[in-house]
Amino acid sequence: MKLPIAKKYLVLIAAAIILAAGILVIVNRTYLSDVWYRWWTPDLPPAADFQGAVEQAENSVVASEASPFESGLSKSENFVLETSPTVKTTPTDPLAHAGPLPMEVNLDVPFTSQAPFADWSAPFQELCEEASLLMAHAFYQGESGVIEKYAAREQLKKIMAFENFTFGFFEDTTAEQVADVAKNFYGYKTVVVKPLTSVLDIKVPLALGYPVLVPAAGQMLGNPYFSGDGPPFHMVVIRGYTPGFFITNDPGTRRGQGYTYSYDTILKAAHDWTGDKATIQTGKPMMIVVIPNR
Numbered sequence: 001m002k003l004p005i006a007k008k009y010l011v012l013i014a015a016a017i018i019l020a021a022g023i024l025v026i027v028n029r030t031y032l033s034d035v036w037y038r039w040w041t042p043d044l045p046p047a048a049d050f051q052g053a054v055e056q057a058e059n060s061v062v063a064s065e066a067s068p069f070e071s072g073l074s075k076s077e078n079f080v081l082e083t084s085p086t087v088k089t090t091p092t093d094p095l096a097h098a099g100p101l102p103m104e105v106n107l108d109v110p111f112t113s114q115a116p117f118a119d120w121s122a123p124f125q126e127l128c129e130e131a132s133l134l135m136a137h138a139f140y141q142g143e144s145g146v147i148e149k150y151a152a153r154e155q156l157k158k159i160m161a162f163e164n165f166t167f168g169f170f171e172d173t174t175a176e177q178v179a180d181v182a183k184n185f186y187g188y189k190t191v192v193v194k195p196l197t198s199v200l201d202i203k204v205p206l207a208l209g210y211p212v213l214v215p216a217a218g219q220m221l222g223n224p225y226f227s228g229d230g231p232p233f234h235m236v237v238i239r240g241y242t243p244g245f246f247i248t249n250d251p252g253t254r255r256g257q258g259y260t261y262s263y264d265t266i267l268k269a270a271h272d273w274t275g276d277k278a279t280i281q282t283g284k285p286m287m288i289v290v291i292p293n294r
Contacts, residue, residue, distance in 0.1 A: 044247055044258055045240065047108035050139055050292070053209030056102070094190055094291045097204050105206045106240035109135050110143040111249045111257035112152040118254060120227065123160060126171045128235045129178050129215070130159040131251035133290070135237050136211045137186050140292045146257065159185060172233050174273045175215055175286040182290045190291035195284060196270050199263045202238055202246065205289045212238040213288040217280045218252065220269035221261065225253035232277035238266070 048056060114131035115124035134155050138147055162185045163170035167177060179191040196202070202212050218226070218234030231252060239258075240247035246266050250256030261269075271283035 042242075042245070042260060044260075045104040045106040045242065047106045047144070047240075048209075049108045049144055050142060050209060053105075053107050057097070057208045095192060095205055095208065095210075095289065097208055101200075101203055101207045104240070104242045105203075106247055106258075107139065107206065107209065107211055108144040109139040109211050109237055109239040109249050110145055110147045111135060112138075112147040112149075112251065113254045113256060114156070114251040115254075116147075116149040116152040116156070123170065124156075125231070127156050127160065128218075128231065128233075128251050129173050129213075130156050130163075130170070130181075132213045132235045132237045132249075133159065133178060133182055133186075135249050135251070136213060136290050137182075139211060140290075172273050172277075175213075175288050178213065178215075178235075178288055179290075182288075186290075187293070188290050189293055192289040192291065194287060194289075196267070196287040197285070199241075199267065201287060202266070203241055206238065206240055210289050210291065213290070214238055214266060214270050215272045215283070215286060215288075216266075216269040217271045217283070218269075220271075220281065221250075221265060223250065223253060223259070225255045233273055233280050236261075236266075 112131055112135060114127040131152075134147070134152065159181060160170040163173065163177075163181060166180070166184070167173070173181070175193045179193045182188045182191045192205075194201070196214065202214075205212050214236055216234050216236060218231035219229050221230060221234065221236075223230060234252055236251070236256075237249040238246050239249055241263075245260045245262050248256070248259050248261055248266075250259045253259070267285070270285035270287070271280055272286040274280055274283040
């Protein structure tokens with residue numbers, strides 16, 4: 001049975017529309033996924049640059065430290081005279097914070113993927129630690145937004161070359177080794193490497209204006225934008241928090257700027273490098289805080 005000519009044209013038009021729609025979806029699948037990502041991304045608090053974050057932290061501490069004379073106590077109740085005064089010194093904790101923590105923090109840490117040009121072949125699939133350190137350093141240098149791709153690639157290569165010279169390798173570095181790079185490549189005098197035991201451990205440095213680097217069992221992060229199951233070992237920059245989640249710059253995906261993870265996800269996934277990807281989930285939970293030189 002032959003179709004009328006009009007119906008033939010309708011069938012051809014319908015087929016052309018379906019074909020065009022299919023091509024459009026294929027060509028623009030990245031655009032569509034970006035729209036989906038933006039739709040589900042929670043609203044973030046305003047981002048503060050380094051100087052602004054430090055000023056906020058200092059104001060918070062000052063406001064929380066009441067003078068002893070404002071507490072209702074007399075001078076004699078606050079001070080004891082000594083016939084032979086002694087000067088007592090105690091080590092200064094670079095992460096000491098005397099005031100109440102703000103409800104939310106968002107540091108304007110500039111972003112780069114560990115593969116700035118979306119080339120995930122060697123060596124870029126192994127440069128998450130280098131990219132995390134680069135982002136923290138760029139923040140202290142006053143940068144914001146997105147690090148220029150060519151500059152990011154060159155910096156990553158330089159860090160990699162330094163690691164090869166220093167350690168004999170660049171892949172999968174421990175928290176202590178990342179701290180060593182921060183000190184001896186970038187010249188930071190103080191880098192804190194400590195066990196990660198609670199949400200508060202991360203919130204305090206952020207309230208002081210310092211990003212936090214966290215090594216992790218990457219596949220436990222459950223990031224849907226990772227390729228496959230995700231990297232066995234990974235590192236992210238935590239740049240802020242809200243009452244419900246951490247704000248990160250995750251170099252493992254081009255959509256990693258301001259990517260949010262729940263507190264529980266970060267705490268469970270935090271594992272330092274063990275020397276073996278098969279045992280990464282047994283690594284100690286650690287965190288790294290690079291303190292800017294004053």
